[in-house]
Amino acid sequence: MVEYQQKEYYRISDLVDIVKLLRGEGGCPWDREQTHKSIKSDFIEETCEVIEAIDLEDTDLLREELGDVLLQVVFHCRIEEETxxxxxxxxxDEICKKLIIRHPHVFGDVTANNTEQVLKNWDAIKMETKGQERYTDTLTSVAKSLPALMRAQKVGKRAMRAGMDFRCAEDAVACIGNEKAELDAAIANNDKANIEEEIGDLLFSCVNAARHLGVDAELALKAATEKFIERFSVTENLVSADELDMKELPIEELDIYWxxxxxIICKTEERKND
Structure with a gap:
């Protein structure tokens, strides 16, 4: 058994020490076997659980899930410390220095009276400190591991800051129609490769339109998916109430149940709002 002083209240230094003990001689066999790659999916999972706690507005759950994320940070740091x-x-130290450098309007003599000026300064400082000489560098630096919609929105936003963007939301929305027409043409030609390309262009256009309309594309799709699941569940309940099986019904009948x-869902929402 590893000796460790039990405390009534633990701090970040205690977490660092505990992870060190878990990874050390006499610690936990599972913890000692882990690498950056073996637990990278855990980081994603824990982060998603933080997001869920925020969506649920559950502060107790948020506190717990933030601790799980912090554990991931400390654990990865410990792996590197061992080498x-x-x-x-x-x-x-690095994040503190970064925050100080990128907030010269707080820690220096630069003036920034609004968010727009803050972001402009932030981007300029970031390009300089990261050695990004071209605007393209700011786009390619967006992590490829991000969810596709989130990455597309971030790339579009950075292109906007370089001046490459639609003039207005109406133009961005109109582009959706243009891309849909190109997709229709690809489908008509039965061009599989082009169909995939045009669907990608259509999705990217939707993301740009969402950005111009002040909508987070990732959250919008998440909400749409949840709405679909809810309506699917009610549809299945209606079908089951008639002692039928969804998969045995033609789509025309399912559309009626849908x-x-x-x-039903709309009426339920109206009663909630009354």
């Missing part, structure tokens, strides 16, 4: 690369303190489900 002599860097420590958790080094990570804290419309009924939509009506």
């Amino acid at each position: 002599g690369s860097f420590t958790f303190d080094d990570v804290c 419309a009924k489900a939509k009506t």
